[in-house]
Amino acid sequence: MYKPPWYEDELVKAMPDLMGFAKLRAPNEHVAEDLVQETFYKMLALDRDLPRKQVRPYAFGVLRNLITDYFRSPTRSIIWDEEVEASSDLSLELQRVVKALGSMKEECQDVLSLAIFEHTQREIADVLDKPIGTIGSWLQRCRRKLGEVLGLC
């Protein structure tokens, strides 16, 4: 299907954040790269028109679904058992944030991860296919919890 010239531009622009999002959610960097690559594969093969502004949130939605599928996949352990966890270059404080995020419920991980990558509540609602009101309350509840875990209260 024909894609306008700006389509790939938008994807490439979103690339660093997509990779960042994947690194935040995937078990290691190799998987993150794989999932982002698969996201691009799907986005380039997408058989529908997207308005320019929706390319980025849509790509995040695809990536988020792939991440969910990845964790549900029974074969993942076969593939990645031998992979060594990538050593984290993050500061201790940021590692704490990542760890705290990882310990939260999936919905909290979703909304907060997307918030990290500066999505608006409307965009998060689109990505997760939930009403904006639900996203607002999840965001409120989840960031309170995260704030507590991080001692920001």
Add this chain to the structure above:
Amino acid sequence: MLNPTDAQLEQYFWGERLSPEMTQICERRVFSDPELLHEYHQVSRLRVRFKELREELSAFEEEKRHRWFLRSLREEPIPRIVVIDVEDAINSLLRGQRVTRMLRAEIDRRLGRAPRKHEVADMDSRDRRVMSSQSASMPPPNFELSQEFLLNDLEPPPKRPPMSKRERIQARYPEVIDYLRRYHRRLWERWVDEGGYSPVLKTLETGRKHAPLMAALELINLAARSNVRRK
């Protein structure tokens, strides 16, 4: 005075765009309520950490960006010359083994079908010259020589008609060419260090879903290595 809803307050906390009037209303409301003010500060601190985290996670090393780029190309993503190198690398690795149908299909799917021997004979004669010069005059695995060879390889020979097939490939895939040139030496060294062993082919045969993608990447790397290995 109009009271902002929870959702609007949340938007205000996170710095989302609100109308100027609503921003003012939220501001007044937050600064008049100690509990909301506390939440506001909490979100501010979280946002600082989120911003740092975003910057850290989204930072792309050049090498990784190129590697990722390579993996993201699909239909006919790799110049045919490189595909032939992949073929060579696979054949040398699988010497004595049979290439399974799944392996072949996956390679073809990711890299485009490699020309078989008889098709190579039909290739553009200029490409063939370049390929045979690669095979015949390949220097030993020495960084400078490899780089020089590759740099020479990148520059079109004089008197070539404009936009030959090779130039078109270079124009279309500058990142691929750049990647192969810049990381050639490292790939070679790794290949030597690892004793020529690669678990890739096994992964490709036994893996599911994501594994073939990883393997495709490694096959591209093998192509680069094979450039150096051939003499």
